[in-house]
Amino acid sequence: MSVPGGSLRTTALNGVHRKAGAKMVDFGGWDMPVQYSGILDEHHNVRKAVGLFDVSHMGEIEVRGPEALQLVNFLSTNDAARLQPGQAQYSGLLYGHGGFVDDILVHKIDDRHFFLCVNASNQDKDFEHIRTHNRFDAEVEFAGERYAQLAVQGPSALQTLQKLTQTDLAPIAYYHFVDGVVSGAPARIARTGYTGEDGFEIYIAPVEAERIWRELLEAGKEFGIKPCGLGARNTLRLESKMALYGHEIDATITPWEAGLGWIVKMDKGDFLGRDALARQKQEGVKRKLAAFEMTERGIARDGYEVYLDGQPAGWVTSGGPSPTLNKNIGLCYLPSDRAAIGTRIEIMIRNQPAGAVIVPSPFYKREK
Amino acid sequence: MYPANYSYTKEHEWVRLEGDGTGTVGITFHAQNELGDIVYVDLPKVGATVETGKTMGSVESVKAVSDVYAPVSGEVVAVNETLSEAPEKLNEDPHESAWLVKIKLSNPEEIKQLLSAADYQSYIGAE
Numbered sequence: 001m002s003v004p005g006g007s008l009r010t011t012a013l014n015g016v017h018r019k020a021g022a023k024m025v026d027f028g029g030w031d032m033p034v035q036y037s038g039i040l041d042e043h044h045n046v047r048k049a050v051g052l053f054d055v056s057h058m059g060e061i062e063v064r065g066p067e068a069l070q071l072v073n074f075l076s077t078n079d080a081a082r083l084q085p086g087q088a089q090y091s092g093l094l095y096g097h098g099g100f101v102d103d104i105l106v107h108k109i110d111d112r113h114f115f116l117c118v119n120a121s122n123q124d125k126d127f128e129h130i131r132t133h134n135r136f137d138a139e140v141e142f143a144g145e146r147y148a149q150l151a152v153q154g155p156s157a158l159q160t161l162q163k164l165t166q167t168d169l170a171p172i173a174y175y176h177f178v179d180g181v182v183s184g185a186p187a188r189i190a191r192t193g194y195t196g197e198d199g200f201e202i203y204i205a206p207v208e209a210e211r212i213w214r215e216l217l218e219a220g221k222e223f224g225i226k227p228c229g230l231g232a233r234n235t236l237r238l239e240s241k242m243a244l245y246g247h248e249i250d251a252t253i254t255p256w257e258a259g260l261g262w263i264v265k266m267d268k269g270d271f272l273g274r275d276a277l278a279r280q281k282q283e284g285v286k287r288k289l290a291a292f293e294m295t296e297r298g299i300a301r302d303g304y305e306v307y308l309d310g311q312p313a314g315w316v317t318s319g320g321p322s323p324t325l326n327k328n329i330g331l332c333y334l335p336s337d338r339a340a341i342g343t344r345i346e347i348m349i350r351n352q353p354a355g356a357v358i359v360p361s362p363f364y365k366r367e368k
Numbered sequence: 369m370y371p372a373n374y375s376y377t378k379e380h381e382w383v384r385l386e387g388d389g390t391g392t393v394g395i396t397f398h399a400q401n402e403l404g405d406i407v408y409v410d411l412p413k414v415g416a417t418v419e420t421g422k423t424m425g426s427v428e429s430v431k432a433v434s435d436v437y438a439p440v441s442g443e444v445v446a447v448n449e450t451l452s453e454a455p456e457k458l459n460e461d462p463h464e465s466a467w468l469v470k471i472k473l474s475n476p477e478e479i480k481q482l483l484s485a486a487d488y489q490s491y492i493g494a495e
Contacts, residue, residue, distance in 0.1 A: 023404070039430040040405045231404070231431050299408050299428050321407045321430055350426070350433075 011056035012148045012206035013213055022229060028121030028246075030057040033229040042232035043323040046195055047366075050154035050220050051228035055194075055201065056209065059123025060147045061116040061130060065138035072106060072114045075133055075272055077255060079265040083108035088175045088190060091263055092255050093118075093126060094273030098280060099251040102126050103243055103260075105192060107177055115188070117149075117201075119245045133272060148209035152216060153199030153236075156223035161200050163219040164212070165189065169200070183208070183215050194233060196240030196364055238318050241291060241331065241362035247302060247317045248289055248331055256285040257333070287314065290339040291361035292347075294328040298354035300347040306332045307346040307353060313338065316347060324364050330356075369397060369489075371463060375479050376488035381439040382463065383482065386470070391440055391479070394467040395427060395458065398492045403429040406458045409451040411436075411468055416444045418471060420478055425468065427458065436468065440478045446470035 008031040017024060022033035033054065036042060045051050063072055072080045078091035085108055093101040102122040107115040118126045127142045134140055152161050162169050167180035167189060177190035188203035204212055217225055234244070243249050248258055254277060255264045264277060294300060300319030305312050319330030334345070341360055346353040374382045380399035383391040400406060408428040418424040418438035425436045447469050451457060457466040473479075483491060 034431065035404055038405050040407075235430060297408075298410075299433070301433060323430070 009057070011054055012209040013054045013056060016210055016213060017054065020227065022227070025230075027057065027230055030120055032057055033227075034231045035229040036227045039229070039231035039235060040323050042226055042228040043235050045224065045226045046154045046197055046228060046232060046236055047324055048155070049224040049226075050152065050156040050160050050199075051195075051226055051232065052213070052216050052220065053151040053153065053228050053230075053233055054148075054209075054213070055151050055233075056148040056206070057120035058149050059118040059120060059126065060143040060149075060203070061118060061123070061127055062141040062143045063114045063116065063130070063138055064141070065112060065136070067136035068112050068114050068138045071130070071134055071136040071138040071140070072116075073268060073271060074136070075130055076104065076106060077264040077271065077273070078106065079268040080106050080108065080114065081268065082265075085110050086176055086178060088177055088192060089263075090175075092249075092260065093129060094255075094271075094277075095251060096272055096276065098254040098273045098276030100245065100249040100253060100255075100258075101129050101251070102245055103249060105190075107188075107190065109179075117203075122245060146205065147203045148206040149201060149203050150209070150213060150216065151193055151195075151199060151201045151233075152220075153193045153195040154197050156220065156225070157197070157199035160216060160220035160223055160225060161189070161202070164215055172200075183212050185212065187212075194242055195236040196242070196362070197236070197366055234318075235320060235323055238320065238329065238331070239322050239324055239362065239364035244318060254280055254285075256280055257287055257289065259289045285336055287333050288336045288339050289317065289331055290334050290343075290358050291363060292330055292332060292345060292356040293322075293325075293359050293363075294330075294347070294354060294356045295344075296355040298347070298349045298352070299328045300330040300332075300349065300354075300356065305348040306334060307348060308334070308338055308343075310346075312348075313345075319347075322363055329363050331361075334358075370485040372485045374463070374485060375439070375482035376485065376491075377437065377439045377482055378491060379435075379437045379439075380492075381437060383439045383471075383479065385476075385479065389476070390445060390470050390472050391442075392467045392470050393439060395436060395462055396488070396492075397462050399427075399434075400459050400462045403427060403432065403434055405430045406455045409455045409458065409468070411447050411451070412444050414444055414447055418442065418444060418469075420481075427455075438471070439482060440471055440473050440475075442471040442474040444469050445472045
């Protein structure tokens with residue numbers, strides 16, 4: 001156990017988490033709650049009711065100007081030209097060699113203004129990356145300090161948040177957002193999330209975070225809302241097979257390998273990494289991300305080796321128990337021609353091989 | 369919280385001497401609380417020999433794996449089988465019903481090297 005040192009970054013809600021007795025961890029340099037009532041309890045609560053997450057550690061970058069679209073489209077894999085104002089898309093920031101700088105959400109405010117939500121531990125790197133490649137008539141602003149971000153997730157998320165806003169939430173489609181007011185404070189209300197459930201992510205001024213956090217917990221009381229930590233966020237996203245930077249994707253992994261070809265629009269014009277992706281597609285993608293569940297006792301963890309026919313063949317990117325399915329699950333990289341559903345693999349768990357099988361993914365998909 | 373008749377390690381195991389040459393071994397309340405929801409317990413088999421300070425098994429929470437070290441040397445004479453089906457009992461009752469193994473001590477003097485309840489509590493308080 002380690003006591004957080006002065007070097008850890010904190011969100012506006014740090015004191016709230018500590019006072020409430022949440023268990024805190026160093027998460028990529030941020031002092032964040034890993035759990036409140038317990039990961040399993042929080043996980044089930046999000047699937048069945050509603051949970052509230054502080055995700056203010058996530059970074060925000062604003063891109064403005066006459067050529068904001070050109071800059072965003074040159075640096076991201078998805079096609080931001082297809083966005084309408086008030087719409088968001090999942091996208092990749094790539095290096096020239098085709099590996100990931102980060103995975104991001106691109107929100108289009110208007111033709112001259114895009115709002116990027118990026119990973120906490122990548123935000124400084126992302127900002128530098130975007131600035132370095134900005135040969136367009138666009139301004140790039142690091143806005144992480146101007147926003148706190150709360151995620152309200154679960155089947156009762158809409159009813160909970162609706163009590164605090166005049167904005168009619170029901171018409172906001174998935175991956176769309178509205179700039180409105182929550183509890184009297186300006187808020188960007190996006191129907192996005194990282195849990196596989198319906199829900200919203202709201203961007204507010206840090207000074208409002210504590211009050212809105214408390215009001216959301218009060219508003220959600222009748223639906224059984226619980227504050228949640230990053231532990232449940234991870235088990236929820238894993239069941240939904242959402243990538244986590246540093247695990248499924250990093251500088252050495254391309255979107256083709258990660259099963260993220262759907263966020264790559266090769267026909268949109270040139271973008272950083274496009275040549276490398278074209279080359280890899282032509283030469284053949286040699287490895288791919290596959291989902292597995294354990295068939296023998298044992299829990300696969302991040303970094304464990306994967307064996308095929310007694311030979312090392314890949315590695316686990318994320319693994320752990322699935323609270324919803326009550327199975328031990330994971331994601332791993334395997335040679336593309338050996339990753340078919342039904343393939344038997346072995347995970348080396350502390351020098352002991354344990355059987356697993358490749359299964360369809362995502363592991364969990366909510367009923368709509 | 370921490371029974372006075374138990375001995376403790378800095379790795380958060382406890383031993384209770386049973387007066388018949390065996391000791392019952394478990395993990396502490398503090399250990400299970402730090403780990404969070406325990407979902408998997410891996411223990412040695414009956415008949416296995418364990419050695420003080422060496423890994424004898426593991427306990428896994430949703431989040432992480434943690435080694436369990438043998439607090440005393442000897443032969444494993446019993447394993448708490450209920451934990452393989454209900455590992456969550458380690459969160460509920462770590463000092464009593466959710467014991468891990470019983471060990472026939474090969475060197476009972478080793479127990480003197482362990483911490484008293486008071487020493488363990490001040491140790492975790494300062495950790």
